[in-house]
Amino acid sequence: MVRERYGSAMADKPTATDADGRKPGRALRADARRNRARVLQVAAEIFATEGLSVPVHEIARRAGVGTGTVSRHFPTKEELFAAILLDRMEHLSGQADALAEGHDAGTAFFTFFATLVHEGAQHRGLAEALAGAGYDVETAAAEAGHDVPGRLRTMLARAQESGAVRADITYPDVKALMAGCLSREVDDAHGDALIRLVTVVCEGLRARPS
Amino acid sequence: MVRERYGSAMADKPTATDADGRKPGRALRADARRNRARVLQVAAEIFATEGLSVPVHEIARRAGVGTGTVSRHFPTKEELFAAILLDRMEHLSGQADALAEGHDAGTAFFTFFATLVHEGAQHRGLAEALAGAGYDVETAAAEAGHDVPGRLRTMLARAQESGAVRADITYPDVKALMAGCLSREVDDAHGDALIRLVTVVCEGLRARPS
């Protein structure tokens, strides 16, 4: 059987000392900011391609920093997970705003839907692990101003008003369809299969000229 | 953050000594057979409700056996996972055969579809973990004579021939829809939400009188 870890133990009561959610005091030192971003990026890639069980030491090694640096920025592995997701949410809500501005309602919605599916294909496990731990990513993101679901909901409504999307579709329908595209059945997250699925779903959502 | 383990480390190269896949020699002693079945059942329940990271010791404790007994029957945790899934597959293919015999093609298909979704809701993580480890459950099950996908495929074909299911549906479509029903969005695996989703999907699959 292929080499694979399932996960790894985690402290029950992490002694949360500093979540880098620092509002007060000084700003982060320049190198600290760089390192933090680098860890976040490397960790996102590694977790996406190799699973959540990759040791934090390994993340640090590949990011070219010491383990202490990682755990100072993200006191627990769980907080690292959350930070990655929040970071992605920030990107996504930025993209959403750009799309909403530069395209007609239909195009914006369909494009954003596809973006979300591809993003989801990358970080599937992450979101599940945090959800399983009772961490509500969407709410946390919304509080940080990166309300991706809200934006999707708005885009859906506009697309429907403009006649690009069937009027009988609801937001939960869209979420379920998205989840369907993300099923394990679609093996490779980058492959054609995913693109085909998204295409099919979008076609299904599109309002028929009738 | 709520107490939650993500998983647990596992040996890279399990010294596979005995997989209980014993064809030759003596049959299992009566008590051994009992214990094996009991562990399998208890483990399936626990993994389904509490996640895959529950320690093997805990499984043994709750099954009322020693850890040695568990690891003799299932040398590694991974083999325990696989055994559970194979066991479920056996149940399922039995149900499939019974359904195919006792009902019309349409009812058989829809009922089995619902059964699969509910089963999937239980053992979601299990299948994912094994798939991630490169273990092909479906093939293994097929080799053991419990070819669930094959049966579903057959039932779909018959249901389509009989006019109960839309003719333009393909088997992969069905798998994707099934996966959609199993999305994390449907929180409680026993709740009404899942039943509603299944109902909707089945209605969608049903051939319209036109």
Added chain:
DNA sequence: CGACAAACGGGATGGCCGTCCCGTATATTC
């Protein structure tokens, strides 16, 4: 019923990983 092998129990072992700590290096500030 007695003898033997199969199976059991659960403690011991080894390894892995998250987290903490502290001496060192470096960005920032005056």
Added chain:
DNA sequence: GAATATACGGGACGGCCATCCCGTTTGTCG
């Protein structure tokens, strides 16, 4: 350019868990 707090590196610690081992129990067969 010096002083100082901030951040870094990576080794060490502690805990957890899968697996193994071996003395003991129990089913099986003659």
